[in-house]
Amino acid sequence: MEPRVTDRPEKSRYEILAAAADDDGAATETAGFAEYHLSEGEIAFIHTEIDPRFGGRGLGGLLARGALDDARARGLSVLPYCPFIRGWIGKHPEYADLVPEERRARFGL
Template identity: 75%
Template sequence: MAAHVTDNPDKSRFEVTAGDDGTELAGFAEYFLSEADGEIAFTHTEIDARFGGQGLGGVLAKAALDAARERGLAVLPYCPFIRGWIGKHPEYTDLVPESRRATFGL
């Protein structure tokens, strides 16, 4: 199954599509973007139950965090899933401002 992640700024979320034809919305990671502060706050991540257990949450988190890195944005992981994913992938901890890491348990 092919998965594809895109940023949907109109809905303030990254979306992952999958399914037989790769076009079904399988989940999303909502965010609040503050370009003035150079920050993106992830607030909620959800994967449709039909796509659960297929690793799409990780695909979504990695793509969203890679996009934040490419844009030079600091990440505020309010979403427990994104925060937990960063905790399991310490190479992404640098995206969270050092002064805020303790707040997020990182």
Template identity: 65%
Template sequence: MDTRVADNPAKSRYEIFTTAEPAPAGPGGQLAPPIRATELAGFAEYFVSGDEVAFTHTEIDPRFGGQGLGGRLARAALDAVRERGLAVLPYCSFIRDWIAKHPEYVDLVPEDRRDAFKL
């Protein structure tokens, strides 16, 4: 499954989309139209204040659960924040737990705030 993550500043969230492949040929040999449909699979909401991004809520549509999309979303969102040179405040338990499992991202959380987030 192809995915892409995009920042949606109007909604203050990073969004993950899946790309569905066309259906295979039917019984009569007819091919499905060559359309690649994208569908919103989840999002990570945030709030920006100064040089910090507070992640407040992450949600993956239950239809896409168990496929690793939450991790892909977290990684892409945190990488984007890193590229912008901002710090992360992981109020969202999913983002906080993901950072704890991926220590290479702990440096995004200000050192004086890590204890508060148990990182």
């Protein structure tokens, strides 16, 4: 099974589900998450983490892309307090428009 990103609003985080490296792909586990705080029209990403067992597979980038694509689809402005999400947006400038223009300098974008 391909990794997939899902919103878990009851936990205020996006999770990426993936098969463990030694798994035949039948079962998935939570490989990582991006915690957020949601307020009126804004989503503030505060912490992202990938389980070391899943490292080196590009799952952090897939998680960031999935979470940001969902924020865009929902019409939310993004506040990337999390260094990983902020850095990912910096490497993918097509996502910089999600951060309000007047706040981009604060995040180095």
